[in-house]
Amino acid sequence: MNIDKRILPELREVYSQFPGFQLEGDLEWSRGLVSAPPVKRSEQVNTTSRKIPGAAGEMLVKIYEPARRNVDKLPAMLWIHGGGYVLGHPDMDDELCERFVQTARCVVVSVDYRLAPEHPYPAAIEDCYAGLVWMTEKAESLGIDANRVAIAGASGGGGLTAALALMARDKGGPSIIFQMPLYPMLDNRNITPSSHEITEDGAIWNRTDNLAAWNMYLGEENDASAISPYAVPSRAENLAGLPPAYTCVGQLDLFRDETIEYVTRLAQAGVDVEFHLYPGCFHLFEGLVPEAEVSQRAVQSYMNAMARALHSEGD
Template identity: 35%
Template sequence: MTAPHPAHDPELGALLAEVPLMSTLDTDILARLRQVPSPPAETFLAGHPVDRREVTVAAQDGTEIPLSIFNPTRADESAMPCVYWIHGGGMVMGDRLSQIDIPLEWLVAFGAVVVSVDYRLAPEFTGATLVDDCYRGLVWVAEHADELGVDPARIVVAGISAGGGLAAGVTLMARDLGGPAIVAQVLSCPMLDHRNTTTSSRQFSGGPGVWTGEMNEFAWRSVLGDSEDVSRYVSPATADDLSRLPTTYIDCGTAEVFRDEDVDYATRIWAAGGQAELHVWAGGFHAFDALHPQARLSTAARRTRTEWLGRVLGTAAQNEHENGRPEHAVSAS
């Protein structure tokens, strides 16, 4: 039986009641879900001229990892910010076009170059393979900033759900390995903690939902197998040190599994002397603003996130203008 938990926002609750929900996830269900294609990116770009190209980047084992690059067509040749996007899907499903409408809003709003990575998925690939795929793509972006028309002082790492957790892991890797400079990380309802033991994990177990505690356990088991040696880059909530991270945006809903681990991550960034902005949207279920972007709460959440990113990118551009472009170390180690 599901434990008492915060109610859904009325509008979102009504929308949720119209779709079939699951309680658990298994290999058969996963195989069926993987057959559902992502909407074409062009759906979200009507009226906005964009150059799109596909490249591949060599992973640590030599596998070619696809990247989709969306570059706004413009007469101005000044270097633009870049959003490096990591999709959601529990690390077991989705592709580089999943939830792509979110970063494409920033392409339109800021003229940002959007790069989305098609990291390999569990259970076929496990452990640090997924986060390392994402990191390799980020290194490639930084190394090719001039070619992409990207300002290396304004590279943002962003992701939703599993992609938010991977974005956090990539940011930790960049800090620890002396990798690309990241001006900000945007973590939307991020999947950060493999332990699945928080109050919100228990509150959203035992019943159907968008993402339940049982589904979360399946996903993490798919990624980790029986391993007890869990890297902080895979499960960022286990990192002992959250200092020296770029300014961070974290949001989630009150009515979702990841609520408590997300709040704790922001709290620990503050405790380490870092800067994080946290929004916990009352009545929001997991990924509510991605699933129902036209709902009033979703509109508010997306607008707030975009406004924050606009302030961060504007400040970075101003600092660069005043101080000159800094040197940026890039390492593929």
């Protein structure tokens, strides 16, 4: 489907100039598309990089915290970068993580999980779970309140956020008070109407991209009738007992319908959920066109939601 005329005017130029991913043809080139240029770092936030025990050896995490903090413990958030399980690195979200620190008055830990196809499922979710366990076990030295921990991520990172909430619930693992799977990649079946709408070459995450990424992530399991919800969160039969959630998605995003379906099921399972649908907006719109009014509104909305969740008792 041609969606050009439906895109908001303030977003069209960037959309028209995006070259499109080539996951199967040139994965390394595609990975380069999401490599963010260096940003001016905030003097209000200190960032450190550490190697921690991952699910299969050492793993990089980046820790963001207020530059001037008192002795009080702060709430914390585990951030999971996007990239369809096959692209991305924590560095690309430096500016976003700094903003979470300042807006939500928290410590952010961003995890460099292993990518497919070199490391297919369950590598990524196992790394994310290891990161969550590490940050809660090290709460004292990190100066964080282990009773106020949230998880968040976008796109593929949103899918991993949803999967991590399920895994932590089922394992009786670290307590999570809030989850924020932004425009998440949840369903490998590609049967929703929106998964058939975004098909143009050059579209920002089209049907071809999604099919290729799921194949890389799941491998031979992609065609199996029974797949773990830790791989494909939409397959989870029971969503009860999950932490409250916030999510959003553009109306012109391939993930629109699977997000709406998941939000509906969360609400039906008794999970408190806030959801925003942005008409005229494509996948990753707020990151690719940050100066647009709708982008600023969307980012501020999810920043505020995280702040409310982590400081719900008015501290």
